[in-house]
Amino acid sequence: MTHLFAADLVKAEPLWRAIDQPVVLKALVATVGVLLIAWELWWFLGRHGGGVAARDGEAGVQDITITVDGGYAPSRIKVKAGRPLRLAFHRIDPSGCVAQVIFPDFHKTLDLPLDATTTLELPPTEAGSYPFHCGMNMVRGVLEVVD
Amino acid sequence: MERELARERTLLRRKVSVAAVLTVLVMFSSLPHMLGLHSLAFLPLWFSSPWTQLILTTPVLFWCGRDFFTGAVSALRQHSADMNTLVAAGTGIAYLTSLFTTLFPQVLIAEGLPADVYYETVAVILTLVLLGRLLEARARGQTSEAIRLLLQLQPPTARVLREGQPVDVPVSLVVVGDLVQVRPGEKLPVDGVVEEGSSWVEESMLTGEPTPVAKAPGDAVIGASMNRSGSFTFRVSRVGGDTVLAQIVELVRQAQSSRTQVQRLADQVVGWFVPVVIALAIAAFVVWFLVSGNPVLAMLFLVSVLVIACPCALGLATPTSIMVASGKGAENGLIFRSAEALETAGKLRTVVLDKTGTLTRGQPEVTDFERLNGGGLPARTLLALTAAIESRSEHPLAEAIVTYARSQLKDGALPAVEGFEAVAGRGVQGSIAGQQVRVGTPRWFEELGIDTAALKPLVERLEAAACSVAAVVVDGRIEACFGVADPLKASSAAAVAALRRLGLQVVMLSGDARRTAEVVAAQVGIERVIAEVRPADKASVIRKLQEQGEGPVAMVGDGINDAPALAQADVGIAMGTGTDVAIAASDITLISGNLAGVPAAIELSRAAMANIRQNLFFAFAYNVAGIPIAAGLLFPLTGWLLSPMIAGGAMAFSSVSVVSNALRLRNFRPKPLPVAAS
Numbered sequence: 001m002t003h004l005f006a007a008d009l010v011k012a013e014p015l016w017r018a019i020d021q022p023v024v025l026k027a028l029v030a031t032v033g034v035l036l037i038a039w040e041l042w043w044f045l046g047r048h049g050g051g052v053a054a055r056d057g058e059a060g061v062q063d064i065t066i067t068v069d070g071g072y073a074p075s076r077i078k079v080k081a082g083r084p085l086r087l088a089f090h091r092i093d094p095s096g097c098v099a100q101v102i103f104p105d106f107h108k109t110l111d112l113p114l115d116a117t118t119t120l121e122l123p124p125t126e127a128g129s130y131p132f133h134c135g136m137n138m139v140r141g142v143l144e145v146v147d
Numbered sequence: 148m149e150r151e152l153a154r155e156r157t158l159l160r161r162k163v164s165v166a167a168v169l170t171v172l173v174m175f176s177s178l179p180h181m182l183g184l185h186s187l188a189f190l191p192l193w194f195s196s197p198w199t200q201l202i203l204t205t206p207v208l209f210w211c212g213r214d215f216f217t218g219a220v221s222a223l224r225q226h227s228a229d230m231n232t233l234v235a236a237g238t239g240i241a242y243l244t245s246l247f248t249t250l251f252p253q254v255l256i257a258e259g260l261p262a263d264v265y266y267e268t269v270a271v272i273l274t275l276v277l278l279g280r281l282l283e284a285r286a287r288g289q290t291s292e293a294i295r296l297l298l299q300l301q302p303p304t305a306r307v308l309r310e311g312q313p314v315d316v317p318v319s320l321v322v323v324g325d326l327v328q329v330r331p332g333e334k335l336p337v338d339g340v341v342e343e344g345s346s347w348v349e350e351s352m353l354t355g356e357p358t359p360v361a362k363a364p365g366d367a368v369i370g371a372s373m374n375r376s377g378s379f380t381f382r383v384s385r386v387g388g389d390t391v392l393a394q395i396v397e398l399v400r401q402a403q404s405s406r407t408q409v410q411r412l413a414d415q416v417v418g419w420f421v422p423v424v425i426a427l428a429i430a431a432f433v434v435w436f437l438v439s440g441n442p443v444l445a446m447l448f449l450v451s452v453l454v455i456a457c458p459c460a461l462g463l464a465t466p467t468s469i470m471v472a473s474g475k476g477a478e479n480g481l482i483f484r485s486a487e488a489l490e491t492a493g494k495l496r497t498v499v500l501d502k503t504g505t506l507t508r509g510q511p512e513v514t515d516f517e518r519l520n521g522g523g524l525p526a527r528t529l530l531a532l533t534a535a536i537e538s539r540s541e542h543p544l545a546e547a548i549v550t551y552a553r554s555q556l557k558d559g560a561l562p563a564v565e566g567f568e569a570v571a572g573r574g575v576q577g578s579i580a581g582q583q584v585r586v587g588t589p590r591w592f593e594e595l596g597i598d599t600a601a602l603k604p605l606v607e608r609l610e611a612a613a614c615s616v617a618a619v620v621v622d623g624r625i626e627a628c629f630g631v632a633d634p635l636k637a638s639s640a641a642a643v644a645a646l647r648r649l650g651l652q653v654v655m656l657s658g659d660a661r662r663t664a665e666v667v668a669a670q671v672g673i674e675r676v677i678a679e680v681r682p683a684d685k686a687s688v689i690r691k692l693q694e695q696g697e698g699p700v701a702m703v704g705d706g707i708n709d710a711p712a713l714a715q716a717d718v719g720i721a722m723g724t725g726t727d728v729a730i731a732a733s734d735i736t737l738i739s740g741n742l743a744g745v746p747a748a749i750e751l752s753r754a755a756m757a758n759i760r761q762n763l764f765f766a767f768a769y770n771v772a773g774i775p776i777a778a779g780l781l782f783p784l785t786g787w788l789l790s791p792m793i794a795g796g797a798m799a800f801s802s803v804s805v806v807s808n809a810l811r812l813r814n815f816r817p818k819p820l821p822v823a824a825s
Contacts (some may be wrong), residue, residue, distance in 0.1 A: 019258060020442035033433035035428045035792035044228045070221020074541035095218055096155050096284065104410075105400035107485060137417060138229040139222070 030048040051076030051144055054085060061086050061121075066141070068101075068112060072132075075141035085143075090117045097142045100135035105141075156284055166211040170270040173203045175269040187736045191241070197249040208242055212273040215761035228421035228740035230459050235452035238272050238426070239267045241791065244446050255796035260443055265450075265791075272454050272795030279799025283459075286806040289813075291403075293474020300352055300371035305336035308380065310534035318386075325383045329374045331804055337370040337383050337513065338390045344379030348372050349559075353391060354480040383654035398482045402473040403466075405485040409759060410465040412767075424774065431778040447791060451777035454753045455772060455794035459802040464762035469807035470757035475815050480738040481748045488734035492718050492752035497697045498646055498745065499677075499689060500666060501712075502542065502657035505722055505742065506643075507633035508673055509705070511544055514553035514614055515630030518602045529627045532584050533619050535561040535712050540575045544615055544631050548586070551629075572658065572681035574617070585620040588660070590679075592620055601625055610662035613670070638743045640671045641820035647672070648821060649753075652697065656688060656704075656712075685712035693717070703745055720745060747817035754815050762805050769801045 032050045052074035054062035061084045068091040079085050088103060091112040101110045103122070110120050122143075130143040157435050164257035196249060216239070218231030235805040239636050245264035248255060252262035291602045306313045321327065326342065329335055335348070347359040350372040359375050362368055366382050371392045373571035387393065394516055406414070428449045435445035464745045471496045476483050483489045503509055518526060538561060542705040567577035572588015573594075586593070589606050592599050605628055609616050614630035655673045657664040658679065664678035677688055686706075688714050692700050702709065702716035713719030713733050721733030722740040775781070 019260070019440040021436070024629050026437055026440070029436050033429050037429050040425050040429070041224075041422055043274070044226060044425075045419065046226075046227050046703055053490060056649075069225075070223075071225025071227045073225055082748055092154075095223065102404050104404060104406040104486075108403045109400060127616065131414070133414075133810040137414065137466065138458065139188075139227065 029092065049142075051142075052140045053078040054080075057086065060084065064088070065090060065117070068098050068139075070095075071139050072141035076144065078144045078146060079140065081147045082124045083121045083144045084124050086119055087122065088119045091115070098134045098139055099134055099136050102135065103130065103132045105130045156281070157606050159277065159281050159284065162211040163274065163281050164275040166207050166270070166277055169203050169207050169211075170267070170274045171506060173200050173207075173227060173267045173270045176200050176203065177264075177635070178579070180263070185694055191725060197245070197252075197264045200264060201246065201249055204242070204245075204270050205265040207270045207273050210239060211277060212238065215273075215276075221387060228425065230421075230457075231735070232246075233424065233453045233456055233458075234272070234276055235446060237450045237791070237795075240446065240453075240746060241272075241450045242269045244443070245269070255466060256442070260441070263443070265447075268450070268795075270793045271792040273757050273794075275796045275799040276454075279803050281802045283463075283806055286803065286810055290521065291470055291474070293471075293477055294396060294399055294403075297392065297477060302334045302336050306330075310700040310800050321383055321386055323383050323386060326380050327383055328378070328380050330378050331374060331376055331665055335368055335370050335372050335374060335381075337488050339368055339381035339383045340377050340386040341368060341381045344377055346377030346379050347375040350739075353395065353739075356480065356741060357399045359721075372734060391738075395482060396476060398484060398736070399473050399477045402483045402485050403470050405469075407465055407469070407486040407490040407759070409490070409763060410486070413461050413763060414421060417458050417462050419769075420461065421733055424456040424458075427774060435770070435779060448777070448779045450766050451779075451794040452774060452792045454790075454791060455773045455777040455789070455798050457766070457773075457798045457801045458580055458770075460766035461763075462804045462807050463802055463809075464766045465759045467806050468755055468758045468762060469813060471809050471812040472751060472758070472815075475812060476748065476751055478746070479747055479751070479817060481744050482736040482740075482753065483752075484734050484736070484746075488718060488750050489755055492698055492701065492735060492749055493756035495651060495699050495701050495718060495749060497652045497654060497692060497700045498749075499654045499656050499692065499702045499712075499716070500643075500710055500742075500745075501685070501702070502655055502659065503633055504668055504705045505703050506639045506655065506667065507635050509543065509633065511547040511615070511631045511633040513547050513629055514612075514632045516551070516555075516627065517605055517630075518627045519605075519625050522622060523624065524626055529619060530555055531561060531623075532582070532621065533586055533629075535579055535628070536567065536575055536577050536584050536586055539564060539567045539577070540569055541567075542575075544617055545575070545586075547631050548617060548629055555714070571683065574640070581653070586617055588619075589616055590660075592618060592625065597623060597625065599625060600785065602628060606660075607662075610660055611666060611667035613663050615659050615663055617634060635667070635670060637742055638820065642675055642742035642746060644672045644821045645743070645818070646749070649746055649749055654692070656685060656702075658682065682709075686715040688712070689715045701745075701749075703742070720748065742821055743817075746820075750817055751815055755812060758809060758812050762808055766801070766805055767807070769797075773801075776822050812821075 019038050026110060041119055054064040054077060057063035062079050063086050064077055066090040068089055070093055089112050091098060094114055099112055101112060106122055108120065110118055113119050127145050127147045130145065133140040176195055176199050177798050190731060213465055215231045215235045219235035221425055222229055222232055245266050246266050248262050255262045271723050301318060303318060304315045305318055305321045306328045307316050308328060314317060321337055327339065329338065341362050341364050343364060345363040348368060349359045350369060353369060353371060369391045431452050432449040436442060437450050469489065472489060473483050500506055530552040535551050537548045562579045564577040564579055569575045573591035574585060576585040586705045589602050591600055597620060602625055606616050609630040614632045616629050617629045618625055618632060621628040624747050653673050654675045654677060655668045658677050659678060661678040663678050669675045689700055689702055699717035701718040701720055702712045703720040705722050706714060713721060718735060719733040720735045720737065723738040777794050779788060782788050
């Protein structure tokens with residue numbers, strides 16, 4: 001099959017011409033490609049650390065500061081169930097996409113001015129996983145509420 | 148926020164213009180090569196050099212397209228990948244390959260490959276993606292227009308009476324208790340109660356009701372409504388975040404921040420999307436390299452896959468439709484509390500309408516007062532006893548009876564009641580000057596074993612006229628009976644017809660006697676009636692309908708008395724009064740209290756859900772079809788090959804088309820109500 005395609009390609013424009021590459025090079029490209037795919041999937045989809053726990057602030061309120069720069073740092077936040085939470089977003093990324101942060105489960109939208117810290121207070125909640133994301137739904141984070 | 152967005156848009160527009168000019172130049176520069184010629188007569192030879200193209204393309208990449216790269220790098224550090232990652236990787240790879248060819252053309256020539264550069268591809272992709280972003284930003288601005296328009300309804304100043312003199316003050320300085328003057332043609336700044344003067348006020352911007360409402364002393368008025376004819380003074384009752392307008396804005400904002408069940412699915416896909424696309428792009432490179440041994444060809448497929456994928460279209464598919472639909476709802480006086488309410492309302496099969504206050508005006512009037520027992524007690528005594536005991540009750544029928552009795556007695560003093568007790572769903576009792584007085588339903592007296600034979604013919608006649616019957620029993624003897632009727636709202640019959648036209652089963656729920664309820668139902672064209680339901684049982688009636696598989700069920704009632712039933716229903720629809728946003732348990736609030744809002748809300752939900760389905764279908768289909776084509780899957784079969792430039796253009800316009808489709812919802816108009824056959 002390989003040869004069939006290659007033969008077809010030769011007939012096409014010069015750009016599409018097939019080149020006989022040494023087997024070693026082919027093997028090398030294939031190996032590097034597979035490794036790259038594996039690394040890339042691990043980097044973007046794998047779990048990296050178990051998330052950052054919120055601090056215990058005054059009057060039982062849990063506090064955490066999140067830096068908005070290309071993503072949310074930290075993006076996985078661990079909080080305790082049944083206690084109020086105060087999130088402080090510090091936005092340093094000028095991209096318009098992250099100018100809003102949305103907590104769909106709480107029906108909350110927060111506008112984040114650039115180079116400023118904006119806080120959002122959330123009521124105590126039950127254990128569970130509550131995602132949040134930017135206005136365009138591309139940058140995401142998650143609140144992990146545990147008992 | 149607004150200013151920041153405007154500044155951002157100006158910068159984006161400038162970048163698009165610069166990118167477009169440079170891209171046109173690069174295209175001209177690469178023209179001879181594209182046409183397979185050595186040179187073109189009207190272009191100097193140096194202009195077609197790869198070095199010229201490099202100089203022209205570099206600013207497009209590093210200035211116009213800078214945000215893609217900085218965004219991609221910071222996202223990479225956060226272990227996340229987005230739109231920027233794909234665009235940056237695609238154009239970056241094409242640029243680096245071309246740079247290599249420019250610097251070391253002999254390497255490719257030695258391999259027997261043409262020393263082609265792809266600067267024009269880089270420039271075109273970046274320009275198209277930037278242009279797409281600009282168009283999308285503009286369209287997205289329009290999706291939140293509704294909120295901006297609502298906020299603009301409030302006038303900036305109010306004419307407050309300070310020591311009897313009118314003074315113009317900013318609305319933020321008006322406090323509860325202030326007296327505010329309004330002249331004809333002016334907008335009301337805040338909510339309040341009319342103290343002096345009278346007028347017609349247009350509340351359409353908030354309630355969707357086109358007809359102006361008469362206002363006289365004692366009537367509630369809402370901020371942002373428009374005073375038409377007269378001048379009046381009102382005492383401020385709510386300011387700032389407490390006003391009806393502020394509450395509406397807040398509710399719409401909340402709805403726009405929530406998401407539908409479909410969106411949850413799309414969100415999960417988006418999370419996986421970009422990493423999977425990158426994997427596919429690398430795989431395409433490896434496979435094409437193995438098949439053809441041609442690294443340049445393999446690189447072109449890699450770039451095409453990266454730039455054709457558009458996770459943005461998936462991410463934008465539902466939120467934009469929800470934004471436009473909830474804004475459109477607010478414009479028509481329909482407030483959706485969440486995206487889920489919008490979603491479920493579109494799937495409804497059964498609509499349960501509460502009778503009192505929903506189909507009827509909810510202000511019952513006494514139509515009949517009959518003495519029984521051969522005139523045992525004088526009429527005045529009976530009226531006084533009844534009014535005394537009913538004045539302690541909060542039942543709407545009681546209010547009607549007290550009003551009637553007072554108008555007949557014309558003297559305010561009522562005898563004292565001892566041991567007052569309300570028996571839910573039956574009536575009230577207490578003792579007055581040693582006499583035991585009960586006012587309630589004939590059924591209650593039957594249960595108590597009181598002889599109600601004299602009542603029977605009267606009850607039949609009254610119930611046939613859609614009156615509710617309250618009998619008066621003094622010391623165990625039936626003494627009198629009241630017929631109370633609650634007039635229908637003007638729009639009820641037409642609204643019921645509209646609901647049936649939408650294919651919905653309409654059920655009427657009432658606490659009244661079966662016959663009374665059936666008469667009312669017949670007047671508005673409802674066939675299915677569930678009568679004699681006590682307030683506490685309304686929720687279980689809804690549950691039963693749901694269990695019988697007649698769901699999803701909507702319950703339409705007032706927000707306070709029907710709260711448990713509204714909460715039990717799949718969609719709770721509360722009838723507002725226009726001056727108060729009673730929303731506690733409801734998914735949808737009809738600000739005007741006009742029943743025509745129910746079919747309108749359902750139509751809007753259906754339109755919004757159809758729009759979301761179109762968007763999601765388009766976004767999924769676009770990616771599912773586009774990526775394999777870009778990867779060259781069709782090439783061996785058909786010779787089809789997608790140029791990376793076309794891939795970039797397709798990507799840019801897929802999200803623009805999703806947003807534009809959502810904007811079509813702005814043209815939504817509820818169908819006019821059918822002429823009801825009564």
